[in-house]
Amino acid sequence: MTISIPPTHQLSKIEWPVSKPDPHTSFAVIGRRELTANEFARLARGVSVSPTYGRAGIFVHGYNYSHQEALFRLAQMAADSKVKERAILFDWPSQAEVTGYVADKDSAAFARDDFAQVLSNLSAAGVRPTIMAHSMGAWLAVESIRQLSLMGKTEVIHAIDQLVLAAPDIDIDLLRKQLSVTDRLTKPIVVLASKDDIALALSKRLAGSAATAGSLDIDDPRTRELAIAENLDIVDISKIPSLNGTNHDRFASLAAVYPQLRQGFSNPVAGTGAVVLNGVGGAISAPFRLGGAILAQ
Known part of the structure; x- marks a missing residue:
């Protein structure tokens, strides 16, 4: 497109x-x-940063997304971030309706095999993707990576450069269970969370969940324990303005500062933990310490 x-x-x-x-x-x-599988793999490499591999960014949209909205959101983030990587949309069939939550969950489950196959194809083509998975799409992404782990596809897992879960609609206990049987990624998984996320509050009621990963309170000691135990960077983005009033779409505003954020997330000094971002995406505090080192830049 x-x-x-x-x-x-x-x-x-x-x-x-x-x-x-x-x-x-x-x-x-x-x-x-239309692209053939070979054309897709070749184009996905984009601008290679090394003789052996290229990079690409994949957006996995969430619940209540139309194809057009998912496509334009990917374009917005790609344009604002100004990165040179290929921008890929994994578009699973959402009902694009507020009342379609249950149907969307079934569709996301149906798409797991396909996303696992896409990641396998990219790995075989020498592509190291960064995955930005939003809301219910985060559940789909983690499930697909879990599936690849159970299949013994460690080379595909290790080819993933970064996994960012934006306002993930995943029950906390389920996330722990998923990660317990999932191979560790090369870098910590980044979780963008807002404890005032209205859409996730509704999701919790619909699903009967006690807590979702996307609405974690970074001041809660249990969040610190989760970050250390599961190799997570949990980022509070609640001070970033909401685009539509639900506080569920703040992730889209981070695209403009994504290159700087990626440097911070991948810095080995940062390790795992939580940071707080201000309205323009800058780290303003780091409430957790691990081994005497502050976990934010």
Whole structure:
């Protein structure tokens, strides 16, 4: 897909067309073509950073996402981050309706094999992906990686450069269970959390869950224990403005500072723990200490 971003684009925003899409004022799809599996793998390598592998970014959307919204959200994040990596959308079939929660969960479960296959194909092509999985898509991503681990596909797991779970709609106990049988990734899993996430509060009621990973309170000692035990970087993004009032979409605002954040997340001094981000994505405090070292930059 070739997507045009309007010259008046504002960070974090999707400029939706009012009627007919106009590339001068709105996001617009201006090109589309089918790819063979080999073409997809070749293009996914994008700009290689080494002779042996390339990098790509994969967005796995969440519950209540239409195809168009998922596509444009990926384009927004790719444009705002200004990274040169290929931007890939893994679009599982959401009902794109608030009332479609149960149907979406079934669809996400149905798509696990397909996402595991995509990761396998990318690994075979020498691609090291960064995965940004949002909401219910985070559950899908973790389940797929768990499945690859159970299949003994350690080379595919180790090819993943970074896994970022944005407002993950995953029960805490379930996440512990998933990770207990999942091979450790090369870098800590990043969890972007907001304890005031309204959408996850509704999800907890619908699913009968006590707590979700996306609404963790980083001041809770149990969160610290989870971070250390499961090799997580738990990032509180609750001070970042919400785009639609649900506090569930704050992750999209981090794209503009993603290159700096990735440097911080991958810094070996940081280790695992939690950081607090301010409204522009800068680390302003680190409430946890591990081995005498502050866990944020």
